[in-house]
Each structure stands twice: as C-alpha cells, then as structure tokens.
Amino acid sequence: MADQNHSAFDLEDRLRRLNEIGVALSVEHNLTVLLERILLEARRFTRADAGTLFLLKGDHLTFEITQNDTLKSFAGGTRGKIDLPPIPLNKESVSGYVAVTGQILNIEDVYTDPVYHFEGPKQADRRTGYRTRSILGVPMKDHEDQIIGVLQLINALHPQTGEVLPFSAQDQSLIQSLASQAAVAINNVRLIEETERLFDSFVEVMATAIDERSPYTGGHIRRVAEMAMAVAHGVNSCQEGPLGARQFSEDEFNELRIAAWMHDIGKITTPEWVVDKPTKLHTLFDRIELVRTRFALIRKSIELERLERQAALQEAGQPLPAGFAEEYAHRLQTLGEDLAFLERANTPGEFMQDADLVRLNQIARQTYVEEGQERPYLSENELKNLCIRKGSLTQEERQKINDHASMSIKMLAQIPFTRKLAQVPPIAGAHHEKLDGSGYPLGLKAEQISLQARILALVDIFESLSADDRPYRAKPMPREVVLRILREEVEANHIDRDLFELFIREQLYLKLDEIKARMAAGPRNAQDV
Ligand SMILES: [Fe+2]
Numbered sequence: 037m038a039d040q041n042h043s044a045f046d047l048e049d050r051l052r053r054l055n056e057i058g059v060a061l062s063v064e065h066n067l068t069v070l071l072e073r074i075l076l077e078a079r080r081f082t083r084a085d086a087g088t089l090f091l092l093k094g095d096h097l098t099f100e101i102t103q104n105d106t107l108k109s110f111a112g113g114t115r116g117k118i119d120l121p122p123i124p125l126n127k128e129s130v131s132g133y134v135a136v137t138g139q140i141l142n143i144e145d146v147y148t149d150p151v152y153h154f155e156g157p158k159q160a161d162r163r164t165g166y167r168t169r170s171i172l173g174v175p176m177k178d179h180e181d182q183i184i185g186v187l188q189l190i191n192a193l194h195p196q197t198g199e200v201l202p203f204s205a206q207d208q209s210l211i212q213s214l215a216s217q218a219a220v221a222i223n224n225v226r227l228i229e230e231t232e233r234l235f236d237s238f239v240e241v242m243a244t245a246i247d248e249r250s251p252y253t254g255g256h257i258r259r260v261a262e263m264a265m266a267v268a269h270g271v272n273s274c275q276e277g278p279l280g281a282r283q284f285s286e287d288e289f290n291e292l293r294i295a296a297w298m299h300d301i302g303k304i305t306t307p308e309w310v311v312d313k314p315t316k317l318h319t320l321f322d323r324i325e326l327v328r329t330r331f332a333l334i335r336k337s338i339e340l341e342r343l344e345r346q347a348a349l350q351e352a353g354q355p356l357p358a359g360f361a362e363e364y365a366h367r368l369q370t371l372g373e374d375l376a377f378l379e380r381a382n383t384p385g386e387f388m389q390d391a392d393l394v395r396l397n398q399i400a401r402q403t404y405v406e407e408g409q410e411r412p413y414l415s416e417n418e419l420k421n422l423c424i425r426k427g428s429l430t431q432e433e434r435q436k437i438n439d440h441a442s443m444s445i446k447m448l449a450q451i452p453f454t455r456k457l458a459q460v461p462p463i464a465g466a467h468h469e470k471l472d473g474s475g476y477p478l479g480l481k482a483e484q485i486s487l488q489a490r491i492l493a494l495v496d497i498f499e500s501l502s503a504d505d506r507p508y509r510a511k512p513m514p515r516e517v518v519l520r521i522l523r524e525e526v527e528a529n530h531i532d533r534d535l536f537e538l539f540i541r542e543q544l545y546l547k548l549d550e551i552k553a554r555m556a557a558g559p560r561n562a563q564d565v
C-alpha cells in the first residue's frame with residue numbers, strides 16, 4: 037500500500053483535526069446537514085476528490101450523499117433525495133462488500149485490482165466520463181459495533197499536483213476512527229429525532245383524548261395549535277410596528293407549538309358532565325326528568341285529593357262547595373304552567389330575570405306528600421341550579437372548568453422538559469391570563485405574560501367563539517361578531533392589541549377556515565403544524 041501522500045500531513049496535526057471534526061459532528065443536530073458534513077470532512081481529511089455516504093436501511097444501503105469535485109456534482113442531503121436504486125447487501129459492490137463483511141476496502145485502482153472486480157464504479161464512469169481509481173470503503177460502526185452505513189471515498193489527490201494517489205494506511209486508520217465518530221453522531225441525532233417524534237405523538241394522543249371528551253369542542257386543541265403557528269409566522273413576517281422587530285427562533289416556534297398542544301391538558305381532570313353541561317339540571321342525566329315525574333305525581337295527588345274530598349262530601353250527603361271544580365282545575369293548570377316554566381328555566385339559553393328567580397323560589401317552596409312525608413317541589417340543589425342566571429354552570433362547576441388551567445400548570449410542571457422546551461409550562465399555563473391581571477389561574481399582569489402566551493390566549497378565545505356548535509348555540513357565531521368580541525377583549529385590556537391588529541390586518545383568522553376544511557378532509561400529523 038502506497039503511503040506517498042501522508043507525508044504531506046503531519047500526523048499530530050491530523051489527529052488534532054480529527055478531534056475537531058469529532059466535536060463538530062457531535063453538536064450538529066440536523067441529520068441531513070450532519071451526513072453532508074461527515075462526507076465533506078472525510079473527503080477533506082483524505083483529499084478525496086469524490087465520495088458517497090450510504091446508510092443501512094433494512095436489507096439494503098441507500099445513497100444519502102454524493103459529492104464529486106471534478107464533476108462538480110453534489111447530490112442528496114439538503115439538495116433532496118438521490119434518485120438511485122438501493123444497493124443490495126452482497127459482495128458485488130464496494131459498499132455492499134464493506135457492509136456485509138464489516139471490513140475496510142482500500143483499493144489502489146479499481147480497474148486493475150487483482151483481487152476485487154467491482155463493476156459499479158466502471159459503469160458509473162461510463163455514464164459520467166469520470167475515471168475512478170483509488171477507493172476507500174469504510175464501515176460506519178456505532179458504539180455497539182453495529183454497522184449503520186458505509187463511507188466510500190474516491191480518488192485521493194496529491195495536495196500539490198492533484199495526481200490521483202492510493203489512500204494511505206494512515207488515511208485508512210484515521211478515517212476508520214472518523215467513521216465511528218460519525219456513526220455515533222448519526223445515532224445520537226436519530227435518537228433525539230425519535231425522542232422528539234415520540235414526545236410529539238404522545239402529546240397529540242393526549243390532546244386528542246381531551247378533545248374527544250367533548251363532541252362540541254372536538255379538534256379544538258389541534259386548531260388552536262395550528263392557529264398559534266399561523267399567528268407566530270405572521271409575527272415573523274411582520275416588518276412594521278411594535279411586532280416588526282420580533283422574530284421567533286425555531287426553538288421558540290417549537291416551544292409554542294408544544295405549549296399549544298398541551299394548553300388544555302388539565303381538562304383531563306374536569307368531570308365529563310361539567311365539560312358540556314347542556315342544561316342546568318344536568319348531572320349524569322338531565323334531572324328535569326325527575327322533576328317531570330315528580331310533577332306527574334303531584335298532579336295525581338291533587339286529583340286524588342279532589343276525589344277523596346268529593347266522596348267524603350257525598351257520603352255525608354253534603355253538596356260540593358261553590359267553586360270546588362274550578363279550584364282543582366286551577367291548581368292543575370298552575371301546576372302545568374309551573375312545570376313548563378321549570379323546563380324553560382332548565383335550558384341555559386336565556387338570561388334569568390329577578391322575577392324568574394322569585395317565581396322559582398315560590399315553586400320550590402310548595403310541598404306535596406309522598407309516602408306520608410311532606411316534600412318540597414324542588415330540592416335545594418335543583419333550585420340552586422335552576423337559579424343560574426346565565427349559562428348552565430353553577431359557581432362551583434365554573435370553578436371546576438377554570439381549574440383546568442392550574443391543573444395544566446401542575447401537570448406540565450411534572451414533565452422534565454429539555455432546556456429548549458423550558459418555556460412550555462409558563463406559555464401553556466397562561467392561556468387564560470389577561471393583560472390587566474383579571475385572568476386565571478395566577479392573575480398574571482401584562483409584563484408577566486410572554487408574547488407566545490398572548491398568541492395562545494388570542495387564538496384560544498378566537499377558536500372557542502368560532503366553534504361550529506356548542507350545547508346551546510344553534511348555529512356558529514358569525515365571523516364579524518367573533519371579531520367584535522375579540523376587539524372588546526382588546527379594549528378591556530384582556531388580550532394583546534398588537535397581535536389582534538396583526539390578526540385583522542393579515543386576515544390570519546381566515547386560516548381557521550383552511551384548517552377546518554383540511555381537518556374535515558382527514559386526520560393529520562402533529563408535526564405538520
Ligand atoms: Fe383552556
């Protein structure tokens with residue numbers, strides 16, 4: 037094996053360089069960039085004119101990166117996929133041979149080698165007009181000695197003359213070391229990517245589980261996540277005004293995306309019946325049914341009372357007092373009207389006036405006798421629920437819903453987020469905070485609420501108001517009404533004015549329609565947002 041070219045390099049220098057390359061590779065976290073870098077550094081290191089990096093995938097090797105200085109041909113990696121068929125794992129090709137045997141191949145001239153007769157390089161040369169001479173094929177083995185790919189370097193060049201030389205023994209051993217470092221770096225990046233994918237899909241599964249609990253809010257989290265990204269991109273493209281100078285980094289985007297996916301995670305602890313409480317008396321079922329049955333019983337007892345009184349009077353030979361029939365007819369009619377009123381009061385659509393509450397109390401106070409016991413028309417709890425002035429939730433139930441925000445914070449605090457995702461809990465946990473400090477759960481003030489959290493708050497309200505249907509909303513709220521409410525939120529110093537102006541100016545709200553159409557067309561992946 038010829039060693040002419042290694043004299044041009046000082047070994048100590050090369051070792052130092054090898055070390056630097058190892059460090060550089062270990063900090064690269066983008067697999068595509070990493071692979072390009074590995075091949076480039078390996079070629080520089082050996083002064084190789086050309087080279088290919090293959091990765092082992094299943095039972096074959098795939099072309100990942102090819103580089104050829106003479107042909108000025110660079111493909112794969114950041115330039116897109118290479119359209120070449122995979123190499124089978126057998127000894128018929130240089131890379132296949134290296135992958136199968138795990139041995140280094142160092143060939144002085146692939147055309148004249150007495151032992152190896154590889155046709156691949158010659159065929160490629162016929163296509164390109166190139167002349168492959170020396171080849172160094174090195175397996176990339178990871179820390180467990182598993183081959184994950186092959187580095188193939190072609191035509192080592194003399195540093196001064198550019199003449200093609202064989203790869204030296206020193207090249208061989210140093211590239212072997214570089215290939216191992218490269219393999220470890222590739223595995224690390226893959227591991228990080230896999231972990232991120234795993235985490236992403238876990239987050240998506242959790243979010244879907246929460247969304248699925250309510251038929252009315254299904255897909256809310258996904259839409260909020262996508263909307264949040266749209267607004268964040270809007271901030272980055274914004275050139276003017278207070279947001280003009282703000283640029284989210286890739287990590288900040290990712291942080292916001294994860295925070296959006298997790299913002300309502302605390303809802304997992306919200307009791308199911310509170311989530312979509314459709315009527316005021318609803319618990320596991322609508323207790324108006326109990327009230328109806330009770331009123332039917334009361335009707336029967338009134339009728340029975342009339343019959344008993346009538347029979348007693350007849351038995352005593354006395355006539356019915358004046359107005360007897362009218363009195364009972366009136367009582368039954370009132371009973372029917374009261375039930376109808378209770379049924380109306382049970383639906384949360386309308387605001388309850390003071391007079392309504394007085395009437396509810398009057399009805400509730402009346403009594404009837406059941407199994408010898410005097411009972412009120414309405415239980416205390418029924419009365420309390422029916423007296424809800426607006427919506428269907430009692431104070432305690434409203435609190436239970438609101439608790440999801442602090443529960444989100446509590447749950448997220450238990451996840452050991454990486455440094456890059458450290459802001460996920462504060463962003464997600466602040467989505468119900470308001471700039472004037474009147475929000476929940478912490479009552480944070482403007483200066484304590486990050487721009488990402490403000491984005492989340494804005495799109496969360498926007499998405500909720502734009503929901504297609506809700507338990508008591510017959511049809512979706514018109515867009516102009518939704519935007520008007522948002523503006524009122526701005527004027528009340530609840531949500532961020534600059535973000536809202538951007539939202540309107542760039543018509544970012546239209547994104548929601550796109551997202552809804554896409555979601556209706558089929559399920560998507562969390563990573564697409
Ligand atoms: Fe929420």
Ligand SMILES: [Fe+2]
Binds near residue numbers: 256260299300496
């Ligand atoms: Fe939400």
